[in-house]
Amino acid sequence: MVDRHRIELVVNGETETQEVEPRRLLVDFLREDLGLLGAHIGCEHGVCGTCTVLMNGETIRSCITFAVQADGQEITTVEGLASNGKFHPVQEAFWEKQGLQCGYCTPAMMLRTVEILRENPSPTRDQVREGIASQLCRCTGYQYIIDAVLEAARTMSAGAETDGKVLVKQGAGPSSAEAAAQTQGSGPALEEEAEDASRQKES
Amino acid sequence: MAVTQQPKVERKWIGKSIRRVEDPRFLLGRGAYVDDITLPGMLHAAILRSPYPHATIKSIDVEAARSLPGVVAVVTGAEAAELCAPMPDFGPAPDKHVWRCLAVDKVRYVGEGVAAVVAKSRYLAEDARDLIQVDYDPLPPIVDPEQALEAGAPLVHDALGSNVAYERTFTFGDVDKDFAEAEVVVSDRLRWNRSGGQPLETVGAVAHYDLGTGMMTIHCNSLTFSHFLFMMANTLKVPSNKLDVKPVNAGGSFGSKFWAVKVAVLSGMLSKRVGRPVKLVEDRIDNISNCDHHGSDRVYYVEMAAMKDGTLRSLRLRTIDDYGAYIQFGTGTHGNSLAQLVGPYRIKTAQYQVQAVLTNKCQQGAYRGFGSEVTNWMVERMVDLVAQEIGMDAVDIRRRNFIQPDQFPYFIPTGNMYDSGNYEAVLDKALSMIDLEHWRAEQKRLREEGRYIGIGVISAQERSVFSATEFWFWFDEPAAKVTSSPESVTLTVDGAGNITATLYSCAFWGNSAETMVAQLVAEEFDVEPQNVNIVYSGSNRSLPATGPGGSRFTVMVAGAVQGASTRIKEKMFKVAGHLLEADVGDLEWTDGAVRVKGVPERSKPMAEIAAWLHLFKHSLPDDIESGLEASKVYDHPYTTMPSDDRTNLGVFYPFMGNACHIPVIEVDITTGHVTFLQYVAVHDAGTLVNPRSLGGQIIGGTAQGIGTALYERYVYDKDGQLLTSSYMDYLIPSAMEVPDLEIGHEETPSPFTVHGIKGGGEGGRMMTPAALSAAIDDALAPFGVRCNELPATPERIVNWIEEGRSRQPELTE
Numbered sequence A: 001m002v003d004r005h006r007i008e009l010v011v012n013g014e015t016e017t018q019e020v021e022p023r024r025l026l027v028d029f030l031r032e033d034l035g036l037l038g039a040h041i042g043c044e045h046g047v048c049g050t051c052t053v054l055m056n057g058e059t060i061r062s063c064i065t066f067a068v069q070a071d072g073q074e075i076t077t078v079e080g081l082a083s084n085g086k087f088h089p090v091q092e093a094f095w096e097k098q099g100l101q102c103g104y105c106t107p108a109m110m111l112r113t114v115e116i117l118r119e120n121p122s123p124t125r126d127q128v129r130e131g132i133a134s135q136l137c138r139c140t141g142y143q144y145i146i147d148a149v150l151e152a153a154r155t156m157s158a159g160a161e162t163d164g165k166v167l168v169k170q171g172a173g174p175s176s177a178e179a180a181a182q183t184q185g186s187g188p189a190l191e192e193e194a195e196d197a198s199r200q201k202e203s
Numbered sequence B: 001m002a003v004t005q006q007p008k009v010e011r012k013w014i015g016k017s018i019r020r021v022e023d024p025r026f027l028l029g030r031g032a033y034v035d036d037i038t039l040p041g042m043l044h045a046a047i048l049r050s051p052y053p054h055a056t057i058k059s060i061d062v063e064a065a066r067s068l069p070g071v072v073a074v075v076t077g078a079e080a081a082e083l084c085a086p087m088p089d090f091g092p093a094p095d096k097h098v099w100r101c102l103a104v105d106k107v108r109y110v111g112e113g114v115a116a117v118v119a120k121s122r123y124l125a126e127d128a129r130d131l132i133q134v135d136y137d138p139l140p141p142i143v144d145p146e147q148a149l150e151a152g153a154p155l156v157h158d159a160l161g162s163n164v165a166y167e168r169t170f171t172f173g174d175v176d177k178d179f180a181e182a183e184v185v186v187s188d189r190l191r192w193n194r195s196g197g198q199p200l201e202t203v204g205a206v207a208h209y210d211l212g213t214g215m216m217t218i219h220c221n222s223l224t225f226s227h228f229l230f231m232m233a234n235t236l237k238v239p240s241n242k243l244d245v246k247p248v249n250a251g252g253s254f255g256s257k258f259w260a261v262k263v264a265v266l267s268g269m270l271s272k273r274v275g276r277p278v279k280l281v282e283d284r285i286d287n288i289s290n291c292d293h294h295g296s297d298r299v300y301y302v303e304m305a306a307m308k309d310g311t312l313r314s315l316r317l318r319t320i321d322d323y324g325a326y327i328q329f330g331t332g333t334h335g336n337s338l339a340q341l342v343g344p345y346r347i348k349t350a351q352y353q354v355q356a357v358l359t360n361k362c363q364q365g366a367y368r369g370f371g372s373e374v375t376n377w378m379v380e381r382m383v384d385l386v387a388q389e390i391g392m393d394a395v396d397i398r399r400r401n402f403i404q405p406d407q408f409p410y411f412i413p414t415g416n417m418y419d420s421g422n423y424e425a426v427l428d429k430a431l432s433m434i435d436l437e438h439w440r441a442e443q444k445r446l447r448e449e450g451r452y453i454g455i456g457v458i459s460a461q462e463r464s465v466f467s468a469t470e471f472w473f474w475f476d477e478p479a480a481k482v483t484s485s486p487e488s489v490t491l492t493v494d495g496a497g498n499i500t501a502t503l504y505s506c507a508f509w510g511n512s513a514e515t516m517v518a519q520l521v522a523e524e525f526d527v528e529p530q531n532v533n534i535v536y537s538g539s540n541r542s543l544p545a546t547g548p549g550g551s552r553f554t555v556m557v558a559g560a561v562q563g564a565s566t567r568i569k570e571k572m573f574k575v576a577g578h579l580l581e582a583d584v585g586d587l588e589w590t591d592g593a594v595r596v597k598g599v600p601e602r603s604k605p606m607a608e609i610a611a612w613l614h615l616f617k618h619s620l621p622d623d624i625e626s627g628l629e630a631s632k633v634y635d636h637p638y639t640t641m642p643s644d645d646r647t648n649l650g651v652f653y654p655f656m657g658n659a660c661h662i663p664v665i666e667v668d669i670t671t672g673h674v675t676f677l678q679y680v681a682v683h684d685a686g687t688l689v690n691p692r693s694l695g696g697q698i699i700g701g702t703a704q705g706i707g708t709a710l711y712e713r714y715v716y717d718k719d720g721q722l723l724t725s726s727y728m729d730y731l732i733p734s735a736m737e738v739p740d741l742e743i744g745h746e747e748t749p750s751p752f753t754v755h756g757i758k759g760g761g762e763g764g765r766m767m768t769p770a771a772l773s774a775a776i777d778d779a780l781a782p783f784g785v786r787c788n789e790l791p792a793t794p795e796r797i798v799n800w801i802e803e804g805r806s807r808q809p810e811l812t813e
């Protein structure tokens, strides 16, 4: 019998405990064991970025990450973006600006967007272009994606200013503290974020 | 082929850039792609592929693989040949270049499948695959298409007796006379290397053969030509009425999922073998090496005849096209070329010699443009050469030769017709969006600093809506009659007046098929597009449907939607006439209701009529049946047959768009790297249904065109090894390689299509290679560089510069 490892991780706010083979890729674990089909496989070589998910708030390639490496970590997939039946502002912006065609790269592209905007809530067009260069899209030629990222930056910072609400649940750790420090008018953001996270866990 | 007169009408939904109706499910990560499908008891398959380009299979030992726990079956090519007939093949001599789902006796390219494993998981299937031992006897490969023509070259298919699968010379008009009278004749050898669609989602299928019913159900992301699926049933040895291919959203195609039936056949064959559902999804190496959809791979020897004033007279060429190991669509890609062989110009005669050559490579299929993009590049390259020869400006020579707006419908020498156009307007709009004078001044200034910028201006055609004659006119006596490549829709109005549109092909593969249908239905019935429900029918109870390809879907489905809507309205008028006690002739459709002409109070809304039809039949006249549903099979609206001697190929690709691309680039002469300073693209695709969605297609197509022009190539070395089998070597442009485009639209409606729509999904890629080649020439003019081979990789550009320097020693300080 192949040996299996017990892993425990938090995925989109839910604690998951499973036994996996050491060679099981994180993307297969997410898709097949947890049924989170929004993580897609494009190349399996770590090049295209289609399989990108957030681990502790940072993008990783789930096709070249083993599930056992995610033990004890916090993973966010596209399924964790919308909450309470409402689109995340990044999803809304991608729809509004037609930042997708076939939709295959889109979950990864949106998760990367969340990361880009957390690191820099008001990026320039060039910064966005460079930021999304980690993700291939074969359909769009990127232009409307860049429009969508900038639109998300606009609506999110407007939202943060008006009600101090950060709409994505970030992983714990220094990255979200940094993000909070960088968010304009972000005094209450961290608490809001924590609240948001616990709400999601309940639901 | 009556001319559909388009009165200038105010449209409610057509022409609006609404948000796409298909997007929410993709934004939520619920795209329901083929790899997302799981069926009870489903098994997983993996394919063992040949490491040799050309070899005899002496033996295959599958014992170790078979005995691995979790493995359910291992099927070799020889066993597959008993389970399956050869693949459906539209090539010139299918019995002489036999194509099977797995190779038997001999492999013909690196990546060709030789055995399949079915196991409880993909991991186990791949473990077992690695245990299969194949004893190969390598044969010398044939890689170079021109060498493949030579006597004594290794044969890809012995039964064919040569590597030339098809060869013919077509002469349209008195070419010799035009060349004899020409004041200027330019000639060149042009080389277009193979690239491909490479959607981020590969081809996949989940098949379920039900032993109890004999039903073969296959979910796959490549359902096109539903009316040809009986051929796939034949391959799978199931009755055609027991095959149900269910369309699944595709994560991109760009042509590469057009009739991509091999994966479906393999999964079906394996499911029948093991009696359980089987999933087979290509991985990236499978797809790059074995997708059956590499793009055109052509060598041209071409001459263009012109006069000193810039008048273009004739085009004469020989093209050798490297189809790889099989030739599934025959020379259809050259049908595309012949559809727009003379570009937007009044070139009166042409001669076209095509040699379709087989080599030890993956076979060609479709890639955005289907061969016409190569033709655009060739024609524009030659026009630029004439201009250079006579010292004429790129813009002036094009203006001088454009077909004029009052000359449409215009028949080109090959026989195809261009329906409408205004090429000068497209060019002028593009020129108005760019400050050429500024860039010329910059060019001059920067050259003094040792920096090289270049401007390319091209105008080229964007054919849309193929008719299948282009697969058919190659032979004097084709094996069968010709299909019209129809598209169908069923509209169903329920008892509450809500509309469902049923589509019959794999219509969604990243285009906006559902948004198009929703907007077209909304236009007919004055409903909100997002309220139109769109569903897909499996092929088992399908109406004929060809699916997207050749920029046909929107035009064809618009015809189908209009036809079905007319039938629905006829029935509604009958009911309304009865309810309103009015003559049907006195009724009109306004704002979602049937009313007595000019009397708004006397009207019946669609919901009420629908309720009557569904629920209260006995209160309606006897001849009205319950229910409100209508279908329309829309046949190609304008096809004519070729002449017997094939000096005129008839009309087969008539809805002709046009575009002008003007890139401004800088070439780093040390590294050969190209960067963009500005990029203007103006397209005329007739009436626009959703300008932003077409804009997305133009930008995405242009990005692929940039890939084709600068980066992408499936490289086979001289031994036939594929050197680019992953995305580390096959270079897809990232956001850093693609500039923002400035897009303009002209709208010259087609007089022959519903709403005047023309197709536009491929246009970006059909223009960019020509435009970038011109810009590279312009940037590197001081070195006398002529961009005659693509992709113009950094290495190639540096070599061109070096060659230029060695031709002109004064350039080397």
Ligand code: FES
Binding pocket: A040, A041, A042, A043, A044, A045, A046, A047, A048, A049, A050, A051, A052, A061, A062, A063, A064
């Ligand atoms: S699938 Fe993971 S990077 Fe391509």
Ligand code: FES
Binding pocket: A099, A100, A101, A102, A103, A104, A105, A106, A136, A137, A138, A139, A140, B200, B251, B252, B510
């Ligand atoms: S939308 Fe198709 S790959 Fe990005």
